[in-house]
Amino acid sequence: MSIRKVVIPVAGWGTRSLPASKNVPKEMLPIYNKPAIQYIVEEAMGAGLTDVVLVTNREKRIIEDHFDYNLQLESVLERANKTEMLHQVRAVAEMVNTISIRQKRQLGLGHAVRCAREVVKDAPFGVMLGDDLIFGADAGIGQLVEAMKRFGLPAVGVCEVPRDKVNRYGIVDGEEIAPGIFRVRRLVEKPSVEEAPSNRAIVGRYLLTPDIFSHLDAVQPGKDGEIQLTDALQSLAASRGLLAVSMHGQRYDAGDWVEYLTANIHLALEDKTLHDDLLEKLSALLKSAGRK
């Protein structure tokens, strides 16, 4: 069974990232020197997923352009002998096949995934959200591909979150069947601290089977009019079964400014050409911030 397609919904409003995301999609905001979505696509490629299905709206063309050739820029770089940069720019265009689908009305994440039905057809597929950045060798969607191969079940990625933040996430109640792999008993959407069955939160990595679409058809819109993916996952867990896999590596929520900034510093510090200068500036900044 080969899994090739990954759906990346990018049609949301990105209100948490305003005003930066007023005219630039939040997925195009840089994390160090690349737009956030490029890390997502690189992670997908690393897991063998080659066809990216972007669920977009009219404001998001710039994302498709990022994964396409820019011949004018390439010829400028070629003439200037900027060979290394030329290779980098070209490599982004050659990374994956992109297929775009319009979500004409923003009716929630579940609805966005449902828009990809005709493209996904009858094969298992990934879903990745641009807000959740996961850095680390072998971390992320590839873990879900491995889990599906091993147990034959769809899977969601989970991370442990501080108890006082469980009310922001879908929380998993499950039985551990292998180290870091849980069989989901139930999912509780945004529970209070008292109601939460654990602190394992669903983060934006899913590997789904096509029967998710019939579960999505049955989901009633919530109070806000949105069709929630979690509701369909809950009924998928009850009928076919669902795994929750603890993500390795370091996860950052790019929609949260503290985490967004930390992710930038994390990656910039990994660049040897910046490391020492950046550390020096940061230490000076921390010292002066500490004095206030």
Ligand code: UTP
């Ligand atoms: P979020 O719930 O984070 O919504 O969507 P959002 O509007 O993007 O962001 P905030 O919270 O207002 O800052 C989760 C993912 O689902 C996509 C978003 O683009 C995001 O990647 N999405 C959401 C859609 O594609 N369509 C929708 O109708 C809703």
